[in-house]
Amino acid sequence: MSIFSEVKPAQKLEPFKGVKTIAHEEYFTSGHRTCQGCFSAQTMRLLAKAAGPRTIVLGSTGCMYVANTSYYTTPWGVPWMHTQLGSSGSAALGAAAAFKAQMRKGKIKDEPINVIAFCGDGGGADMGLGAISATMLHPAYNLLILMYDNETYANTDIQISGCSPYGANTSFSTPGKVKRIMNQRWKKNVAGLIAAGHPTVKYVGTAVSSEPMQAMNQIRKALSIGGPTFLHVLAPCPKGWDYDPILSGELGELAVKTGIFPLYEMVEGKLEYIGKTKLLVNGKLKRLPVRDYLLKQGRFSHFTDDDVEYFQSKVDEMWDKWLIPGVMPVLKDLEADVVPA
Amino acid sequence: MATVAVEQQKHVEQEALITGAEAIAVACKLADVDVVTAYPIRPYDTVVQYISQLVADGEMDCEYIAAEGEHSQFEIVKHASACGARVFCGSSGVGWMYAMECLTVTPSLRIPMVAMVGNRALDDPGAFGVEHNDALSVRDLGWNLIWVDSAQECLDTALLAYRIAEDRRMMVPVAISCDGSFLTHSQALVKIPAQEQVKQFLPPYDRGELLMHPDNVISIAPQCNEDWVMEIRRSNYEVAAHSLGVISECYAEFEKVFGRKIGNPFFEEYMTEDADYVLLGMGTLSTPAKVAIRRMRAEGKKVGFVRLRWFRPFPAEALAKCLRRFKAIGVVDRDYSLGSPYLSGVVATEIRTALYPGDGPKPPVLGFICGLGGREVLVPDIEKMAGYVSQAAAGKSVPLTQWIGLRE
Numbered sequence: 001m002s003i004f005s006e007v008k009p010a011q012k013l014e015p016f017k018g019v020k021t022i023a024h025e026e027y028f029t030s031g032h033r034t035c036q037g038c039f040s041a042q043t044m045r046l047l048a049k050a051a052g053p054r055t056i057v058l059g060s061t062g063c064m065y066v067a068n069t070s071y072y073t074t075p076w077g078v079p080w081m082h083t084q085l086g087s088s089g090s091a092a093l094g095a096a097a098a099f100k101a102q103m104r105k106g107k108i109k110d111e112p113i114n115v116i117a118f119c120g121d122g123g124g125a126d127m128g129l130g131a132i133s134a135t136m137l138h139p140a141y142n143l144l145i146l147m148y149d150n151e152t153y154a155n156t157d158i159q160i161s162g163c164s165p166y167g168a169n170t171s172f173s174t175p176g177k178v179k180r181i182m183n184q185r186w187k188k189n190v191a192g193l194i195a196a197g198h199p200t201v202k203y204v205g206t207a208v209s210s211e212p213m214q215a216m217n218q219i220r221k222a223l224s225i226g227g228p229t230f231l232h233v234l235a236p237c238p239k240g241w242d243y244d245p246i247l248s249g250e251l252g253e254l255a256v257k258t259g260i261f262p263l264y265e266m267v268e269g270k271l272e273y274i275g276k277t278k279l280l281v282n283g284k285l286k287r288l289p290v291r292d293y294l295l296k297q298g299r300f301s302h303f304t305d306d307d308v309e310y311f312q313s314k315v316d317e318m319w320d321k322w323l324i325p326g327v328m329p330v331l332k333d334l335e336a337d338v339v340p341a
Numbered sequence: 342m343a344t345v346a347v348e349q350q351k352h353v354e355q356e357a358l359i360t361g362a363e364a365i366a367v368a369c370k371l372a373d374v375d376v377v378t379a380y381p382i383r384p385y386d387t388v389v390q391y392i393s394q395l396v397a398d399g400e401m402d403c404e405y406i407a408a409e410g411e412h413s414q415f416e417i418v419k420h421a422s423a424c425g426a427r428v429f430c431g432s433s434g435v436g437w438m439y440a441m442e443c444l445t446v447t448p449s450l451r452i453p454m455v456a457m458v459g460n461r462a463l464d465d466p467g468a469f470g471v472e473h474n475d476a477l478s479v480r481d482l483g484w485n486l487i488w489v490d491s492a493q494e495c496l497d498t499a500l501l502a503y504r505i506a507e508d509r510r511m512m513v514p515v516a517i518s519c520d521g522s523f524l525t526h527s528q529a530l531v532k533i534p535a536q537e538q539v540k541q542f543l544p545p546y547d548r549g550e551l552l553m554h555p556d557n558v559i560s561i562a563p564q565c566n567e568d569w570v571m572e573i574r575r576s577n578y579e580v581a582a583h584s585l586g587v588i589s590e591c592y593a594e595f596e597k598v599f600g601r602k603i604g605n606p607f608f609e610e611y612m613t614e615d616a617d618y619v620l621l622g623m624g625t626l627s628t629p630a631k632v633a634i635r636r637m638r639a640e641g642k643k644v645g646f647v648r649l650r651w652f653r654p655f656p657a658e659a660l661a662k663c664l665r666r667f668k669a670i671g672v673v674d675r676d677y678s679l680g681s682p683y684l685s686g687v688v689a690t691e692i693r694t695a696l697y698p699g700d701g702p703k704p705p706v707l708g709f710i711c712g713l714g715g716r717e718v719l720v721p722d723i724e725k726m727a728g729y730v731s732q733a734a735a736g737k738s739v740p741l742t743q744w745i746g747l748r749e
Contacts, residue, residue, distance in 0.1 A: 054555045058420060079553050082562035084442055087416040090408070092693030094376065097404035101375040105402060107545070108425065113555055131416070134409035151745065156724030160697055325577055 008100060010142045011054060011112040013220035014015070016213060023049065027077035032068040039209040039252060040064055040120070043148045046209065048078060049118065050216035051223060055114035058083045058091035060128060062120035063155040064148065085123045088145055089131030092117035096141035114142040114223050121163035124232075125188045132190040132230070139227045144219070147190060147230070148209075151238035158240045162188040164261075166314065167307055168299045170240070174201035175302040184339070186314065191232040192327050195266045203229035205265040205274075210236070210252025214275050218265065225267070234261045237296070239247045242298025254293040257285065259315050262326030271327060280324070290315055294341025306340035343641035352535035361524040364492040364531050365457050365517065367393035368499030370401040371539040375426035378414040379407045384521035385459030389431070394621030412434045415443035415456075422452045423553045424563065427503065429545045430454060433521060434461030437475045447514045448483025448577055450562055451551060453506035454514040455499060458677075460624070461521045461698050462714040470715010471520040473623065473676040477652075477687050483577045483585065484516040486653040488623035492529040495519060497595070497603070501540060501654075504591045507546050511587055513580050522715060523625040534599055542598040584654040607656035610663065612638060618734040620663070620727060621647040622673035623688065626718055628674075635722035642725050649688065657695040664692070665701045668734035671726050673745075675712045683741040686710050703734045711745035722746050 002239040005027075016022045027048035036042040040063050048057070057105040059065050065082055074080065083091035088185045096115045103110040119128050125148035132145050150168050153159040160183050167313040169175055173182035195204040203222040215233060222229040236252050255261040256276045263277040272278075279285035290312045294300040323330040359367065365388050369377065379389035395401035402419075408414040411432050418428035432440060438457055447454055458476040459643050462468035476486055485505065489498050495517065502515035519525050540626075551559065565573070583608070592606040611627070612634050613619055620630060630646045637644050647663065664670055674686020681690055689708030696703050709726045712718040733739045 047480045056424070056553050056555060066564050069563040071563045073448070073568050074560035074563055076560050077558065079555060079558055080560040080563075081553055082415060083420065084412075084446065086412065087443070090413040090416035091376045091420045093406065093413075094417035094422075095424045096427035097406060097417065098421035098424035098428075101402075101421075102424075105373075105375070107375075108554070130409050134413060138406070195733060317623045 006104070007140050008103065008142065009112055010226040011114055013224045015217040015220055018116055019213070021233065022216070023052065025049075027051070027053065027055070029075050030078060030311055031070070031073040031075035033070060034063065035239050035245070037238040037248040040148045040150050040237065042212070043146070043209045043215070043232070043233050043235050044068065044118070046212050046216050047118065047146055047219055048076070050219035051078070051114045051116060051141065053078060053198055053257070054096060054111065055116060056081070058088065058095060058117040060088040060091070060117065060119040060153045061085040062123050063140055063150065064118060064120065066155040083117065083268040086127035086153040087131055088117040088119035088123055088128050089133070089135035092145055093135045093138060093141060094142040096143045100135045100141065102276045104143065111144070116146060116149060116223075117143065118146045121149040121151060122149060122279070123147070123162045125190045132194070133197060136194060136201050136228045136230065141228060142226050144222045144229045144231065146219070147232050148235045149232060150235045150238070151187075154237050154240045163190065166311060167303060169302060170299070180304070181307065189329060191230065192329070194230045199269065200227070201226050201229065202268050203265065205231045207231055207233045207262050208252045208256055208261060208263060210249040212276055221265070221267070222267040223305060240299070243296055247296060251293065251296060254288065254296070257288045258290045258293045259287045259319055259326065260290060260293060264327060271324065277326070287319065304340070310340050352538045354535065355533045356530055357533055358528050358737065359528055359531050360387065361492045361495040362387040362459070362526065363391045364496035365499045365519075366395060367533055367694045369429045370395050370494045371534065371536060371645050372427060372500060372503050372543055374403050374429045375404055376404045376406070376418055376421040376428045378417045378430050379405070380411050380414045380432070380436065380632040381424070382411075382433045382461070383459070384461060385431045385433040385436070386524040388459070389499055390458055391537035393695070398693065409637055411440035411451065412443055413433070415440040415447070418454055419443060419447055419450065419452050419748050422454055422552075423450065423548070423748060425546065425548050425552050425554065426542055428454050429456070429676070431459065433459040434475050435464045437461065438478065438521055444479050444484065445482050448743065449573065451512040452514055453503070455502045455506055456514065458516050458518045459525045460518050468714035469521065470521060471624070471675060472713050472715070473518065473687070475515055476518040476675055477520050480687070483513055483581065484653060485513060485651070486518060487515065488518045488649065490524065490625050490627045490648060491526070492531045495524070496531055496533065496702050497601070500543060501591055501595055503545050503587055508587050509549070510583060510589065511579070511580055514550070518624065520625040537599055542595060558654065571712045575723050581654055585656060588651065588654070589655070605659075607649070607651045608663070609648040609650065609658060611646040611648065613647060615643060616645030616667060616685070617672070618669040618727070618730045619645040619647050619667050620671045620673055620723065620730065621649060621688070621692065622675070623649045624675065626673055626675065626712065629718050630723050633720045633727065637724060642727070642731065643714070644731070652688070655691060655695065660692070661695045661699070661701070664696060664704065667704055669705045669730045671707045671730035673709045673711060673718070673726060677710055677713065683708065685742045705739075707733055707739055708742040709745050711743065716746055
């Protein structure tokens, strides 16, 4: 057998069935310096808890490095290493390759080790996309890339990223006297992009940190399935989105219920909507107006009714006109895009 | 440091006609490298073409990854090395510069990576040929930098580089600079040591308490700001301060195990014993230089040549002691350092710095910039430069920096 096709088994992490079955041990504990209500840090906690002790974590530059992992006060109970901003993909690939080679040659004990690299939306959707894409092409390495998405470069003072929503007020897109909407870009569809471009990847998913049990089980599924996997986690950010920290959970839920952030998994190529998104798709839950989500956040406080309506129309388009609703922006018919003046 | 028994007589060396790049590939195989990354750019990339063939033929057992850019190439092996794997990587010219962010973090993370730089001119304009500015760009960052001049030295140095880099007193990367085309693509007869000899010489890579593995719960390179950055920089400074001694020890062990004499690891002297003046340079410049020196010697000129191998660490004291013997020195730079003191090349400036302290003689140091972009440095060019140095040795006033072989 060629060494390239030799695939080592991944850890088998059964899903947690109810709160009482979750392990007591925490592998992401005190020591971090993140903001009150930070759901990116919440994501890290869920990630470490779901993965368990036979794990290494590689963290690219971003909030979860700068604010989260400080010298002499590291919160990590599993080995952790910094990686450069655009290198989450390369970091995971290198670590997985190192373990695989050494195990094959008998240099270290042969056992499944979870290799996880995380990045923010800046490190993942912007700078590191190429490296993540390259890593997704290597089916023989077991690893997970987790992109926590707080929709800005949040530790450098809240600047727009490729994942910032249309119109959001950030320090790189502040509304002015003449231009109200400085961020004219629609949020990058990262999970869809990874799924479409890398057909051998066995797990691509989206998650929201306000659904902790679901997110942990998604992480466990991704780590167990083998090969390179990708999870995009929406992580509400009180500082960047400008809201009271008490609302983090509610905003995560609203992002899903308004249909702005669809939750789904592509498992070995098969698409399944999950959580509240599944209810929306099945018609068991009515999609809430985006206004309920947008106007709770200061970053959209400059929106006019036209802007809210435009935002709504784009979300409607995702659900009503995309061939695979919320996942693949392939339209059934071509229509003109009318942006508010 | 482990001592090695002298057993070279038992082993049979092989001899093969191979290029400098292939010699490094063979060394990687002998060193049992675990993870290799590739990305195409001439002229370094031939080394991974050879490695991929070794892997395909089942002669080398490693994870061989073609990356999507040099940045990833170096990040992949950086993390693989942190996880205990012996790694190899390389690049040339702007490819090396594309990896610059990763090159900066590798020494401070104490990653004993061995990289090959197939020296190439930086863009723009495009040129495949040799220039040393690519590798020199990391000279302040904690990388060890060596220039080699033969395929044999490529192989030997690659083995030495792993031993030096992985020494617990070092744990910092080594870049082996090979002049593009002149060395990377030129064949020569190379003695290939037996696997058992290499095993004797090169202990397994042991990262100890710095290892990334679930059994060793550590956090590597957290954010530390002004609280600790100076102390961490200082630890790399200490490595640099002690590295000359470690390198000397490793060369001594190399000579014992392989039974081949290298002598002074840091620089090679050619016909300097009774020389009045010398030229100094790095890499394959030695080929035309040695021919020219022999020719000038035949004419009765007392000229010699010094080939600098290790540029980082810079063997300042030993080199200064050597160079103070001469009446004048001409430094041949295959690089440029625009706006630098006296507009000289990088090596000339370093040589002047090395000679400045102390009460010993301070012979004039002339700087010559030549052979850029792969332009050949010919024997008459060397003779011309030697002529200027002889004038300086005779006390005449000569410009401090001159471009040689420039189209008028």
